[in-house]
Amino acid sequence: MKRTGNSIDYYGIYxxxxxxxxxxxxxxxxxxxxxxxxxxxxYFLSNGGKRIRPYLVLLSAKAVGGKLSxxxxxxxAVEIVHNFTLVHDDIMDNSDKRRGMPTLHKKYDISTAILxxxxxxxxxxxxxxxxxxxxxxxxxxxxxxxxxxxxxGQSLDKEYEIRNNVSINEYIKMIYKKTAALIEMSCRIGAxxxxxxxxxxxxxxNFGRNLGIAFQIQDDLLDITGKEDSFGKTIGSDLIEGKKTxxxxxxxxxxxxxxxxxxxxxxxxxxxERIEIPRFEKIYYDFGIIEDAxxxxxxxxxxxxxxxxxxxxxxxxxxxxxxxxxxxxxxx
Amino acid sequence: MKRTGNSIDYYGIYxxxxxxxxxxxxxxxxxxxxxxxxxxxxYFLSNGGKRIRPYLVLLSAKAVGGKLSxxxxxxxAVEIVHNFTLVHDDIMDNSDKRRGMPTLHKKYDISTAILxxxxxxxxxxxxxxxxxxxxxxxxxxxxxxxxxxxxxGQSLDKEYEIRNNVSINEYIKMIYKKTAALIEMSCRIGAxxxxxxxxxxxxxxNFGRNLGIAFQIQDDLLDITGKEDSFGKTIGSDLIEGKKTxxxxxxxxxxxxxxxxxxxxxxxxxxxERIEIPRFEKIYYDFGIIEDAxxxxxxxxxxxxxxxxxxxxxxxxxxxxxxxxxxxxxxx
Numbered sequence: 001m002k003r004t005g006n007s008i009d010y011y012g013i014y015x016x017x018x019x020x021x022x023x024x025x026x027x028x029x030x031x032x033x034x035x036x037x038x039x040x041x042x043y044f045l046s047n048g049g050k051r052i053r054p055y056l057v058l059l060s061a062k063a064v065g066g067k068l069s070x071x072x073x074x075x076x077a078v079e080i081v082h083n084f085t086l087v088h089d090d091i092m093d094n095s096d097k098r099r100g101m102p103t104l105h106k107k108y109d110i111s112t113a114i115l116x117x118x119x120x121x122x123x124x125x126x127x128x129x130x131x132x133x134x135x136x137x138x139x140x141x142x143x144x145x146x147x148x149x150x151x152x153g154q155s156l157d158k159e160y161e162i163r164n165n166v167s168i169n170e171y172i173k174m175i176y177k178k179t180a181a182l183i184e185m186s187c188r189i190g191a192x193x194x195x196x197x198x199x200x201x202x203x204x205x206n207f208g209r210n211l212g213i214a215f216q217i218q219d220d221l222l223d224i225t226g227k228e229d230s231f232g233k234t235i236g237s238d239l240i241e242g243k244k245t246x247x248x249x250x251x252x253x254x255x256x257x258x259x260x261x262x263x264x265x266x267x268x269x270x271x272x273e274r275i276e277i278p279r280f281e282k283i284y285y286d287f288g289i290i291e292d293a294x295x296x297x298x299x300x301x302x303x304x305x306x307x308x309x310x311x312x313x314x315x316x317x318x319x320x321x322x323x324x325x326x327x328x329x330x331x332x
Numbered sequence: 333m334k335r336t337g338n339s340i341d342y343y344g345i346y347x348x349x350x351x352x353x354x355x356x357x358x359x360x361x362x363x364x365x366x367x368x369x370x371x372x373x374x375y376f377l378s379n380g381g382k383r384i385r386p387y388l389v390l391l392s393a394k395a396v397g398g399k400l401s402x403x404x405x406x407x408x409a410v411e412i413v414h415n416f417t418l419v420h421d422d423i424m425d426n427s428d429k430r431r432g433m434p435t436l437h438k439k440y441d442i443s444t445a446i447l448x449x450x451x452x453x454x455x456x457x458x459x460x461x462x463x464x465x466x467x468x469x470x471x472x473x474x475x476x477x478x479x480x481x482x483x484x485g486q487s488l489d490k491e492y493e494i495r496n497n498v499s500i501n502e503y504i505k506m507i508y509k510k511t512a513a514l515i516e517m518s519c520r521i522g523a524x525x526x527x528x529x530x531x532x533x534x535x536x537x538n539f540g541r542n543l544g545i546a547f548q549i550q551d552d553l554l555d556i557t558g559k560e561d562s563f564g565k566t567i568g569s570d571l572i573e574g575k576k577t578x579x580x581x582x583x584x585x586x587x588x589x590x591x592x593x594x595x596x597x598x599x600x601x602x603x604x605e606r607i608e609i610p611r612f613e614k615i616y617y618d619f620g621i622i623e624d625a626x627x628x629x630x631x632x633x634x635x636x637x638x639x640x641x642x643x644x645x646x647x648x649x650x651x652x653x654x655x656x657x658x659x660x661x662x663x664x
Binding site for chain 1: 365366368369416420423424442443444446447449450451453454455457458461464468469472473476477479480483484486487488490491
């Protein structure tokens with residue numbers, strides 16, 4: 001990351017703003033009682049994560065000419081909502097680890113995790129309210145809509161686990177709701193609190209929505225092309241779990257004969273053994289599935305980026321562009 | 333229920349208003365997709381219940397001089413929140429039945445029930461928003477505070493299940509949060525939307541809080557003195573589950589010798605067998621625990637009722653008084 005005397009120190013902005021967000025998150029529940037409820041919440045909220053969503057609240061406030069200091073609590077709010085979804089999804093997926101640490105229901109128990117997730121939703125509204133001075137109705141409605149979309153997306157995701165004929169269109173609609181809607185919401189919240197005009201609100205929403213879809217397809221792709229890391233991420237784990245990812249569904253469309261048979265077997269057996277991963281990796285490479293995914297990621301990222309031109313603040317715009325580029329080039 | 337030509341037809345008001353609420357609840361999710369999410373929500377929301385909380389939203393709006401038609405959506409909102417807590421509590425308590433029907437996680441599965449509960453929170457905010465014209469910040473903050481209290485109350489309840497030295501004061505604090513806070517919130521929401529002045533807001537809040545505590549102690553009492561009914565309610569089920577109810581904790585305070593030993597055994601064994609119920613019923617009667625509970629219910633009901641005098645609308649006041657009397661004299 002280059003820093004020069006003349007140009008804006010983008011990385012410095014990111015570091016200092018994200019430091020504030022981390023601090024606020026860590027302090028949020030420190031003295032709240034009962035500890036049986038808030039200690040588990042703190043455990044999860046302090047457990048890292050990319051913090052993309054709160055960063056986007058800040059960036060879109062900045063990009064529309066708003067003040068960062070007006071949206072810190074809103075940024076915290078979207079991060080809490082995101083964490084609520086993770087806590088509950090981990091129960092539903094019976095996941096043991098998250099960010100290299102035990103999931104909340106594994107560290108405590110399922111009841112504690114359900115309740116921690118529930119209270120996070122309310123804590124998120126409480127945090128959001130602190131940054132609501134004008135347009136309160138709009139802000140709450142955007143926020144609520146985002147949570148509803150996430151629930152619908154998770155429901156579709158669970159539904160698709162047991163359905164055998166999921167189309168790529170349905171898949172895109174599902175990841176829009178499950179992943180992109182909250183990223184879109186983060187952008188809208190930042191801009192709405194900053195009282196951006198309608199065209200700028202639309203622009204940041206479109207940016208967030210398309211970035212979110214690109215982000216999720218990238219996530220699917222990294223399951224094959226990513227680096228195994230110390231956080232316990234295993235290449236091919238989506239295949240092991242029989243997940244109907246973009247790659248898998250695209251492969252279902254493009255293959256015939258024995259490859260198609262093999263893929264249908266994955267659905268039937270609800271996953272594969274670790275030893276079989278290379279075989280499916282080869283299918284993905286041989287049939288151009290990897291390139292298809294890459295092309296799709298580029299397509300949605302471009303759709304995101306073209307919304308930035310209409311935003312008034314150069315620094316905000318540049319930071320949003322940088323974030324999109326970082327996400328597209330990440331390897332975990 | 334008497335109805336005369338001269339007096340207000342209280343029962344008629346109740347019936348017609350509650351009919352509207354039921355209708356709205358039944359229609360709310362009828363066409364919403366995905367059905368995998370909303371069908372389970374509808375199943376639960378349409379499954380009866382006393383509808384006390386939405387009724388209180390209407391009554392407190394009326395009592396402060398507001399219009400019923402201004403708070404229907406808010407009434408729906410509190411009922412949805414109440415139902416969210418039931419859906420998630422049923423998972424935590426591993427309950428099979430609710431209102432004589434399979435609980436949501438038994439009819440579907442735990443994932444569906446978690447997600448249905450989650451989305452109910454957001455649906456509740458969505459419904460509430462429809463009735464927010466002024467004081468939006470206050471209304472949302474009262475609502476959010478209510479949800480946080482309920483989560484804290486449930487957490488304390490779970491905590492007390494495994495703690496052996498729960499005092500009656502702690503118990504009252506717990507049921508305030510777990511039960512009374514949402515009833516208080518229902519009253520506050522109705523009055524806040526109706527733009528009641530501060531003293532009336534305080535009055536309906538105090539009414540709701542004390543009524544809620546009386547309601548919960550009555551619930552504890554009915555576990556011993558209530559009627560077994562066709563909904564599968566069994567006398568003594570709190571004892572079977574080893575719940576630390578008002579009666580149980582009061583008995584712990586008042587008994588010595590072999591009765592105290594028996595109660596401590598209930599804690600140690602986390603409950604009793606059905607055959608042992610009469611023995612504990614006898615302790616409750618012999619040591620005046622039943623009268624103590626009745627006295628406590630009367631005390632909190634009186635504390636509730638004395639707030640009504642300051643409210644301007646006679647019909648609203650009378651309906652609130654009637655509701656309190658019905659609740660105190662219910663047998664299930």
